[in-house]
Every structure is written in structure tokens, then in C-alpha cells.
Amino acid sequence: MAESILKIENFTMHYMTKAGEVSAVDNVSLEIRKGESLGLVGESGCGKTSLAISIMKLLPENAVIKGGHIYFDGTDLVPLSEDEMRRFRWRRISMIFQAAMNSLNPVYRVSDQIIEAMETHFGNIDYSEAREKVANLFRLVGLDPKFMDQYPHEYSGGMRQRAVIAMALACEPDLIIADEPTTALDVIVQDNILRELKALQEKLGTTMIYISHDIAVIAEVSHRIGIMYAGKLVELADAEEIFHHPIHPYTAGLMSAFPSIIGPKRELVTIPGEPPDLLNPPSGCRFHPRCQYATEICREKEPEFKDYGSGHMASCWNPLEG
Amino acid sequence: MSETLVRVENLCKYFPLTRGLFRRASLFVHAVDDINFTIKRGESLGLVGESGSGKTTTGKLLVRLLEPTSGRILMKVDGEEVDISTLKGESLKRFRRHVQMIFQDPYESLNPRFTVFDTVAEPLVVQGIGNVLEREERVAQMLALVGLTPPSSFLFRFPHELSGGQRQRVAIARALIIEPSFVVADEPTSMLDVSIRTGIMYLMLDLAERLGVTYLYITHDLAVARYMSSRLAVMYLGKIVEMGEMEEVLQKPLHPYTRALISAVPIPDPRYKRPIPEIKGAISEPINPPPTCRFLDRCLQAAKICQDSPHPPLEDKGGGHYVACYMV
Numbered sequence: 055m056a057e058s059i060l061k062i063e064n065f066t067m068h069y070m071t072k073a074g075e076v077s078a079v080d081n082v083s084l085e086i087r088k089g090e091s092l093g094l095v096g097e098s099g100c101g102k103t104s105l106a107i108s109i110m111k112l113l114p115e116n117a118v119i120k121g122g123h124i125y126f127d128g129t130d131l132v133p134l135s136e137d138e139m140r141r142f143r144w145r146r147i148s149m150i151f152q153a154a155m156n157s158l159n160p161v162y163r164v165s166d167q168i169i170e171a172m173e174t175h176f177g178n179i180d181y182s183e184a185r186e187k188v189a190n191l192f193r194l195v196g197l198d199p200k201f202m203d204q205y206p207h208e209y210s211g212g213m214r215q216r217a218v219i220a221m222a223l224a225c226e227p228d229l230i231i232a233d234e235p236t237t238a239l240d241v242i243v244q245d246n247i248l249r250e251l252k253a254l255q256e257k258l259g260t261t262m263i264y265i266s267h268d269i270a271v272i273a274e275v276s277h278r279i280g281i282m283y284a285g286k287l288v289e290l291a292d293a294e295e296i297f298h299h300p301i302h303p304y305t306a307g308l309m310s311a312f313p314s315i316i317g318p319k320r321e322l323v324t325i326p327g328e329p330p331d332l333l334n335p336p337s338g339c340r341f342h343p344r345c346q347y348a349t350e351i352c353r354e355k356e357p358e359f360k361d362y363g364s365g366h367m368a369s370c371w372n373p374l375e376g
Numbered sequence: 377m378s379e380t381l382v383r384v385e386n387l388c389k390y391f392p393l394t395r396g397l398f399r400r401a402s403l404f405v406h407a408v409d410d411i412n413f414t415i416k417r418g419e420s421l422g423l424v425g426e427s428g429s430g431k432t433t434t435g436k437l438l439v440r441l442l443e444p445t446s447g448r449i450l451m452k453v454d455g456e457e458v459d460i461s462t463l464k465g466e467s468l469k470r471f472r473r474h475v476q477m478i479f480q481d482p483y484e485s486l487n488p489r490f491t492v493f494d495t496v497a498e499p500l501v502v503q504g505i506g507n508v509l510e511r512e513e514r515v516a517q518m519l520a521l522v523g524l525t526p527p528s529s530f531l532f533r534f535p536h537e538l539s540g541g542q543r544q545r546v547a548i549a550r551a552l553i554i555e556p557s558f559v560v561a562d563e564p565t566s567m568l569d570v571s572i573r574t575g576i577m578y579l580m581l582d583l584a585e586r587l588g589v590t591y592l593y594i595t596h597d598l599a600v601a602r603y604m605s606s607r608l609a610v611m612y613l614g615k616i617v618e619m620g621e622m623e624e625v626l627q628k629p630l631h632p633y634t635r636a637l638i639s640a641v642p643i644p645d646p647r648y649k650r651p652i653p654e655i656k657g658a659i660s661e662p663i664n665p666p667p668t669c670r671f672l673d674r675c676l677q678a679a680k681i682c683q684d685s686p687h688p689p690l691e692d693k694g695g696g697h698y699v700a701c702y703m704v
Contacts, residue, residue, distance in 0.1 A: 097569035270642035313599035
């Protein structure tokens with residue numbers, strides 16, 4: 055078993071808003087091994103992006119870390135100052151955002167943006183050497199280097215996403231967090247990018263965290279999958295295990311709510327109600343108001359996140375029989 | 377066999393790319409280029425394609441939010457078949473009672489200053505149906521029907537006080553309150569979360585059955601289309617390249633583009649290993665496209681006939697399975 059590269063322990067983060075405190079990430083613990091690919095699935099507002107930007111420490115001003123640790127390669131990132139964080143951010147931990155257009159500066163050539171990213175981390179580098187590196191990165195992500203001196207608006211959506219991936223790879227990071235990397239793209243382009251990312255990961259041994267609302271995308275790229283609901287990590291297991299033997303009723307609901315074009319056309323499950331308002335999350339298990347198996351204890355006491363065997367973790371008072 | 381409600385014949389919509397104020401356009405985007413299809417009363421036709429394929433333009437043409445460049449759209453209105461592309465004035469307004477459109481983004485398709493009641497009652501006001509009391513009753517009934525219960529607690533709320541799923545329910549209530557016979561639904565669930573989406577999908581299916589609504593269901597998501605429609609039409613750069621019964625097309629796709637599209641759809645099962653889609657290059661824009669097959673430059677099966685001939689006609693290959701390809 056490979057050693058762990060990222061270890062999150064009891065991490066809690068809140069947003070201070072005019073309306074009150076939003077409990078965005080609540081007591082999340084999770085470990086990722088070197089070279090592994092972890093998928094984080096959940097609906098909007100479940101805290102998956104909040105967790106990602108906590109790892110990057112790219113939090114907005116109103117975010118407050120209430121407790122817990124995020125160990126990256128042994129160093130706790132939580133207490134680090136902005137200056138100290140610079141040794142890690144982009145250089146060792148990198149992130150690919152959903153809106154590729156917004157991650158690229160429209161008034162600079164793509165090549166210059168990537169060179170700038172490399173300069174801030176490697177210090178002054180030889181320009182022609184840097185250009186050679188950019189050309190290599192372009193080839194790596196399946197872009198023709200002849201496009202490197204163009205501007206972002208001259209690129210198609212798929213090309214932009216590839217350029218953003220090239221930029222994320224520029225500093226040869228150990229960990230890449232890909233937040234909905236293909237959500238805005240058409241399926242054929244999505245297929246392309248996902249295959250590219252998978253191949254790159256195998257080739258470079260990079261550790262990946264994929265974040266998506268789309269369980270089909272996550273199913274295809276992840277070794278392990280974590281399911282988030284209302285700021286909580288409610289289940290975590292190997293990809294096949296979580297798809298075929300879910301323990302948490304929310305996970306099971308998500309899986310059977312998702313349509314597929316193959317196999318028999320089965321009845322889709324509707325999860326009643328809507329995700330809770332995290333200004334005032336439900337007592338006990340946060341899923342209990344929508345759960346058909348909820349009992350008295352679910353309303354009163356929060357279930358513990360525990361191991362159901364061979365690393366299949368879940369927090370539920372009335373676990374499903376897999 | 378039920379009657380044909382919508383018949384589209386040689387429908388085209390070209391958008392000029394104008395340069396400067398007085399210069400005449402010489403370049404046109406062939407957004408919809410000579411398409412033909414019919415929709416029977418009570419059925420739901422799924423229209424899928426990638427962005428830029430012309431599916432939304434087709435939807436807008438069918439409800440006359442856009443006027444066609446050429447071609448005919450024949451629709452049964454009060455038992456009479458009329459060409460809706462020529463309607464004007466009073467008869468256009470009468471036609472609008474029979475068709476509605478549901479849009480993708482429930483955050484943008486509702487007026488933020490209108491209460492739920494104002495929004496849902498507006499089609500009644502525009503069409504001059506009922507007095508205030510009657511409208512209020514119909515709106516309340518409609519809200520109950522779309523699952524916004526109790527209606528009294530929703531009537532005077534504003535869009536910002538509603539969740540995404542609730543907003544889309546309001547949009548559906550607004551579309552269905554004048555009991556249209558034909559509804560164009562343009563990606564109505566693509567902005568919604570999975571746990572909310574299924575509810576909206578089943579609501580739309582249930583209402584279609586109860587109120588006898590016919591849908592043109594536009595989506596980029598084949599898996600959603602599978603549940604929402606009984607027939608499927610696949611568009612590529614302004615052309616319908618394949619059309620037929622839903623399961624038939626999904627299980628036995630014939631057009632190389634449909635095959636690539638289907639094999640690119642991620643499968644929610646980690647055990648399943650998807651084949652690599654057989655397609656090359658990237659989608660282009662249909663600006664003054666060459667007369668040959670639109671898919672030619674991306675097709676791995678293309679032969680000489682494809683280069684020498686015009687875009688292939690959409691032909692029935694048996695059992696109502698239509699394909700536009702010389703190699704099939």
C-alpha cells in the first residue's frame with residue numbers, strides 16, 4: 055500500500071454571512087494515498103468545493119476554519135501563513151477549475167501565462183527553455199504547440215480546458231484537485247479530456263482529487279469515492295464497492311436516481327425533499343428529514359463515521375445491507 | 377394510431393454574420409438546415425445534440441420565437457392544420473395559446489419582481505382568460521399539480537425565496553396553465569441537482585399524461601432523453617442525422633455520429649469499460665458549410681461517395697429508423 059499524501063482530520067469550516075454561520079464543511083476526515091484518484095461526489099452546496107479550496111487555502115475572507123487538520127505530506131496546512139503556503143500552492147498542490155475561461159487571463163498569450171506560472175515557482179528561468187517546456191506540456195495534454203502563442207478566446211472550450219490542465223501541470227505538482235473539470239463541455243470533448251487526465255495520472259503518478267456532481271464521470275476516473283451531503287462526508291469506499299454495495303441511504307438514493315443509457319431502463323428513485331439550509335442544519339444526522347429509514351436516534355444523535363470493513367466508511371444509524 | 381400534431385417540412389434557419397452596419401451579409405450560420413420530422417399527439421420526441429447543433433434553434437422555431445428562413449411548420453390548432461410560420465396578429469395570438477416553452481435556467485426565466493402568482497397567472501392575463509378570482513383558483517390548482525403545496529404558502533413568494541427545483545416547478549406551472557397541446561422543453565433539468573432532477577422529470581411525464589401534452593424535449597443528455605421521450609432525433613450541425621424509436625436508436629445506432637455520441641456517454645458503473653468513441657477532430661461551426669455530408673471531416677468511415685455527393689438524405693432504413701448516411 056502506498057503511503058498517504060493527504061490526510062484530513064476532523065476538518066470543520068464555516069462561512070460567516072449576514073444571515074448567520076453557514077456550516078459548509080463539518081468534521082470531515084479522509085486520507086488519500088500517493089498516486090491514488092479520489093472522487094468526491096455531492097450536490098450543489100454539499101461542501102465539496104469548500105473542502106477543495108480549504109486544501110488549497112484559497113478561502114474567501116468570510117471563511118473560518120473551526121477546527122481540524124489538513125496534513126499534506128506530513129505538514130499541517132491549516133496553521134500555515136500565506137507566505138508559507140506559497141511553497142505548496144500550485145507548486146505541490148494544484149487545482150483545475152470548472153470555468154476554464156475564467157482561469158485564463160484573456161489579454162495574455164496562453165504560453166506567457168504558463169511561463170509566468172512557472173517563473174513564480176522556479177524563479178527566473180531561461181525564456182527559450184521555458185517555451186520548450188510549454189510546448190512539451192501542450193503535447194502532454196493533447197494540444198498542438200503551434201497554438202501556444204494564441205489568446206484564450208481563440209481556443210474552443212475543450213482546448214481551453216486542456217490549456218488549464220497544462221497550466222496545472224506546469225509546476226509538476228504531487229496533487230491535482232480537478233473541480234468539475236468537464237462540466238461545461240460536450241460529451242465527446244469530455245470523454246477526450248477524461249481519458250487524457252487518466253493517462254496523465256498513470257504516466258506521471260500524480261495524485262488526483264476529482265470533484266463532480268456527476269456520479270457517472272466520477273465512476274470512470276476514480277479508484278475511491280467519497281459522498282458528501284450537507285457539509286458531511288457520509289460515505290467513502292472503493293469505487294466498485296460504493297456503487298454496488300452502498301451503505302448510506304443517501305448514496306443508494308443518488309445511485310438509483312441517476313439515469314444510464316445502458317442496461318434495462320429501470321425506475322429512477324426520487325429522493326424526497328431538498329438539501330437542508332446549512333445556516334440551520336438538521337439535528338442528528340443531516341440527512342434524516344429526507345431519509346425513509348430514519349428513526350428516533352437519527353433525529354437526536356449524529357452517527358459516527360466508522361469502518362464497515364476493508365475501509366468502507368459510512369456514517370449512518372440504519373446502514374443498508376450493501 | 378394517433379394523429380400528427382406537428383409536421384416540419386424542409387425547415388431552415390440561417391443567421392447572417394453581418395460585418396459593419398450597411399454591408400450585406402455574405403456569411404450565414406446554417407443553424408437549422410433542411411430538417412424534416414413529425415410529432416404525434418401525446419408523444420414526446422427527444423432532440424439531442426452537442427452545443428451548436430441547432431437543437432435550441434429548432435425548439436424556438438416551433439413555438440415561433442424565431443421565424444424560419446424557409447420551410448414549413450404545420451401544426452394542428454383547433455383541429456385545423458395551419459402553417460405557423462405565416463401566422464400574424466390575432467391568429468398568431470390564438471396559436472400561442474396552444475404552445476409553450478420551458479427554459480433551461482430557472483434562475484433567469486422567471487421575472488425576479490413577479491410573485492409566483494404573477495408569473496403563473498401571466499399567460500392567463502395575456503390571453504384574457506378568467507377574472508381575478510378564477511385566475512387565483514386556477515393558479516392554486518396548478519401549483520398543487522406541480523407539487524408546490526400548500527399553494528397558499530407559495531402564491532406570494534418571489535423567485536429568490538425559492539430553491540432551483542421549486543423555481544423550475546413554477547416555470548412548468550406557468551407553461552401548462554393555459555393547457556397547451558404542445559410544449560418545447562429546452563434542457564429543463566440540466567441545471568438541477570440529481571436528487572431534485574428525478575422529481576421534475578417524473579412530474580413532467582405525469583403532467584404530459586394527465587393533461588395530454590406533447591413534448592419536444594431538447595437535451596444534451598442522452599440518459600435523460602431516454603426517460604423523457606419515446607422517440608429520439610439526433611442533430612449534428614443543423615441536420616438531423618438519425619431518428620427513430622428511443623431504445624432502437626440507443627441499442628442499434630446506425631449513423632457514425634450517433635455511435636460516437638453514445639459511446640462518449642459516461643456510465644455510472646465503475647465495472648463498465650466504455651469503448652473509445654470513433655470520431656476525429658472537433659465540432660466546427662456551420663458557416664456556409666460545404667454541400668457534402670456535415671459529418672464528413674470527423675467521420676472515420678467516409679468513402680469517396682461521401683466526398684462526391686451532397687449531404688445524404690434522411691432515409692427510412694426500416695421500421696421508422698431514419699438515417700442520413702451513405703455508408704449505412
